[in-house]
Amino acid sequence: MTLQDLDAKALADFTEEVSAKYEELKARNLKLDLTRGKPSAEQLDFSEELLGQPGAGEHTTADGIDVRNYGGLTGITDIRxxxxxxxxxxxxxxxAGDASSLNIMYDLILASYVWGNxxxxxxxxxxxxxRWICPVPGYDRHFTITEHLGFEMVTVPMTDEGPDMDAVRELVKDPSVKGMWTVPVFGNPTGITFSGKVCRELAEMETAAKDFRIVWDNAYAIHTLTDEFPVIHNVLELAEKAGNPNRFWFMTSTSKITFAGAGVAFFASSKENLDWYGTHAGVRGIGPNKVNQLAHARYFGDADGVRALMRKHAASLAPKFATVLDILESRLGEHGVATWTKPEGGYFISLDVVDGTASRVVQLAKDAGIALTGAGSSFPLHKDPDNRNIRLAPSLPPVEELEVAMDGVATCVLLAAAEKFAD
Incomplete structure (x- = not known):
């Protein structure tokens, strides 16, 4: 029997019981943080050897470039x-650029805003x-960029295969719709990976705006939690074959592979898009940090070296995700008050609670010393129309702290639901 099916007496008894658990939780004076998908100290330690690269006297790329000097706008071939x-x-x-692919995304959109692409x-x-298409739940930092520029952000729901393509196709009939945010592999926060069908449809669909762009933020392209790496669909090739060669701005980075603040970002696109970007990037700066790029290339060695490192990350992260999912199921499963995603990669779990209670859950958790990402953060302008979605970020705390935090979150979900059903 779900919580909503309880009669008034049983619901009152349940509320009293869970309220007592919540008071016990508050009395523990916790200080736990599940707000952002930061790598743990253990994960950062995996790349400690990177700090010794490329080493004194090691400053020449495979094709003879001295990385200590100016130039090289496209980045060094070794890492590319x-x-x-x-x-x-x-x-x-x-x-290949500097640490943040978000910086490149911002530059691309800002340049389009100021000069046109x-x-x-x-x-x-x-x-x-x-207007800009925003699949939801989605990545808050994406929405912040288009909000900053005053774009009208139009939401479309996510399905198990990616964004609702019927909704997308309808929106792109409007010439004022200039772009779309995506996280196509192990999406933030759902963990959903776009199917090949959705990738082809995005590449092939007709758009009223010739300058329509899809930001293909493949931040988690190789961030598996299992022994298997996801398929990476070559949307650039799909779009070129469909006669839309300039449609995709493809991004990824090493931000959650080596050091989050000192990695390498990558931008892939059509030759025409890259040439256009170069006219602006060449004014903005003379070139990226090639020393850091060479350090990463030497540290990785090759693509298999990157995959080997990602298996270490998976071994660190998988038990944390399993902990969260186990507690959600054991504490909430029988009560019918929440649903959640079960990702096989990435950094987040998307939790949907009883409609109208997400902000209450977040506040209850805060009062108990557990910091969660704000309710609505995965929606443009932080406005979740159903007030139900909460993004969980299991990566940073050790498993022992995560167990305490998630047990507390489950108590908050139950209390908020009981209050809602009692109204």
């Missing part, structure tokens, strides 16, 4: 060739409005 193999994209279609008839700032 490794990611070419990992992603299945030709080396000449990949640029290579397919634009006018700068986006000169248009009456710019």
């Amino acid at each position: 060739s490794i990611y070419s193999e990992l992603l299945g994209i030709p080396v000449d279609r990949i640029w 290579n397919d634009s008839e006018a700068p986006w700032k000169d248009l009456d409005k710019v």
Whole structure:
């Protein structure tokens, strides 16, 4: 029998019981944090040897470039060739930059806003409005960029295969719809991976705006929690074959592979898109940190070296995800008050609680010393119309702390649900 099916007396008894557990939880004076998908200290230690790379006297790339000097806007071939193999994209279609792919995304969209991109008839700032498709739940930092520029963000729901393509196809009939956010592999926060069918449909669909762009943020392309790595669909090739060669801005980075604040970001796209980006990137700076790029190339060795490192990450993360899922099932499963995703990779679990209670759950947890990402954070403007989604980030705490935190979160979910059903 679910919580909602209880009669008034049984619900009152249950509420009293879970309220007592919550008071016990508050009395523990916890200070636990599940807010962001940060690598743990153990994960950061995996790449400690990187700090010794490339080493004194080691400053020349395989093709003879001295990384200590200026230049090299596209990044060094040593690291680009490794990611070419990992992603299945030709080396000449990949640029390597500095640590954050978010910076590149921001630059691309800002340049389109100020000057228009290579397919634009006018700068986006000169248009009456710019609309942007936001699959939800989605990545809050994406939404922050389009919010910052004043774009109208239009949501479409996520399915088990990716965004609702019927909704997407309808929206792109509007020429003011200029772009779309995506996290196609182990998405943030759902963990959903786009199917091959959805990838093809996105590449092939007709759009009213010639300068429509899809930000293909493949941040978790190789972030498995199992022994298997996901299929990486070459959307650049799919789009080119469909006659839409400039559709995708493809991103990834080493941010959660080596050091989150000192990695290498990658941008892959059509030659025309890359050339256009270069006209702006070359003004913004003379070139990326090639010393860091060489350090990463030497540390990885090759694509198999990256995969070996990712298996270490999987071994560290998988028990944490299992802990969260086990506690959610054991504490909440029988009560019918929540559903959650069961990802096979990435950094997040998406938790949906009783409609109208997510903000209450987050506040109860905060009052008990457990920090959660704010309710609505996975939606544009932080507005979840159903007030039900909470993003869980299991990566940072050790398993022992995670057990305590998730048991506490489950208590908060039950208490908020009991209060809702008693109204």
